[in-house]
Amino acid sequence: MEQQTLCPRFEKGMxxxxxxxxxxxxxxxxxxxxxxxxxxxxxxxxxxxxxERLKELEAEGVVVRHVYPxxxxxxxxxxxxxxxxxxxxxREIQKWxxxxxxxxxxxxxx
Amino acid sequence: MEQQTLCPRFEKGMxxxxxxxxxxxxxxxxxxxxxxxxxxxxxxxxxxxxxERLKELEAEGVVVRHVYPxxxxxxxxxxxxxxxxxxxxxREIQKWxxxxxxxxxxxxxx
DNA sequence: ATAATTAGTTACGAATAGTAAGTGAATCGA
DNA sequence: TCGATTCACTTACTATTCGTAACTAATTAT
Numbered sequence: 001m002e003q004q005t006l007c008p009r010f011e012k013g014m015x016x017x018x019x020x021x022x023x024x025x026x027x028x029x030x031x032x033x034x035x036x037x038x039x040x041x042x043x044x045x046x047x048x049x050x051x052e053r054l055k056e057l058e059a060e061g062v063v064v065r066h067v068y069p070x071x072x073x074x075x076x077x078x079x080x081x082x083x084x085x086x087x088x089x090x091r092e093i094q095k096w097x098x099x100x101x102x103x104x105x106x107x108x109x110x
Numbered sequence: 111m112e113q114q115t116l117c118p119r120f121e122k123g124m125x126x127x128x129x130x131x132x133x134x135x136x137x138x139x140x141x142x143x144x145x146x147x148x149x150x151x152x153x154x155x156x157x158x159x160x161x162e163r164l165k166e167l168e169a170e171g172v173v174v175r176h177v178y179p180x181x182x183x184x185x186x187x188x189x190x191x192x193x194x195x196x197x198x199x200x201r202e203i204q205k206w207x208x209x210x211x212x213x214x215x216x217x218x219x220x
Numbered sequence: 221a222t223a224a225t226t227a228g229t230t231a232c233g234a235a236t237a238g239t240a241a242g243t244g245a246a247t248c249g250a
Numbered sequence: 251t252c253g254a255t256t257c258a259c260t261t262a263c264t265a266t267t268c269g270t271a272a273c274t275a276a277t278t279a280t
Contacts, residue, residue, distance in 0.1 A: 006152070009211040013204075013207030014133045014134055014203060014207075015207060017133065018129065020129075023124045036223085036226075046269060046271095050211045050241060051229080052267095052268095069165075072275095073276085074227095075228090082210045088197065089203055096123055096195055098120075128232075146259080156237085156239070157260090158237085158240095158257095162237095181246055181247080181257095182256055184244065184258095217275065
């Protein structure tokens with residue numbers, strides 16, 4: 001069967017968004033600029049993956065990294081305009097989750 | 111550092127949405143009921159993964175599967191109300207992609 | 221001297237994804 | 251009647267990604 005073509009921009013957007021942790025990292029940064037360890041403390045993600053994702057998001061222009069040469073070094077991450085523009089996406093996922101996901105989730109379910 | 115707790119419903123919604131192909135499958139089914147081979151033809155996904163994802167989405171109540179015992183068998187997939195409720199999420203990702211992803215994507219870029 | 225903090229990196233096994241081939245029932249063409 | 255095709259999957263296997271744990275370097279605290 002012939003491969004229909006999708007809009008490549010939409011496909012790329014979806015691809016970025018459907019990488020694990022991406023959405024939650026952006027959700028966290030919508031609260032404001034945060035340090036590496038703060039993000040890590042807020043999400044159940046390992047340092048290895050957080051580091052990897054932040055690099056990817058920086059490369060895509062969604063996140064910016066600021067280095068403050070304090071001791072110990074302080075590094076802050078924030079959203080660019082492109083990143084902040086994802087807020088409506090996150091909001092819609094929040095709405096959908098609130099409306100359609102059963103509230104009685106137990107630890108060992110699913 | 112102590113693990114902050116996220117809203118478990120939001121976390122689950124995000125988790126579902128950020129599994130590869132989920133978004134694009136839902137996007138396809140928003141066009142209406144479709145057969146397995148039609149979805150496969152519309153997306154660059156293999157049969158193995160499409161089958162796996164459709165089962166997961168069915169288990170989550172996002173997709174329904176109808177079997178018509180024609181010859182050869184015809185199986186149609188459609189969105190439930192829960193699935194159709196994801197339309198605003200998809201729309202927002204479309205908007206964002208249109209606004210923020212460079213239009214000149216080449217095959218070998220990124 | 222030892223431990224802790226920050227923002228990572230490295231190593232490695234486990235889980236997930238992707239590719240290709242196979243399945244079974246039925247239909248069609250040669 | 252043999253072989254090819256269709257549909258909706260499975261199975262087998264390899265490649266990529268994930269998750270855990272340990273490690274790094276500079277500095278401060280105990």
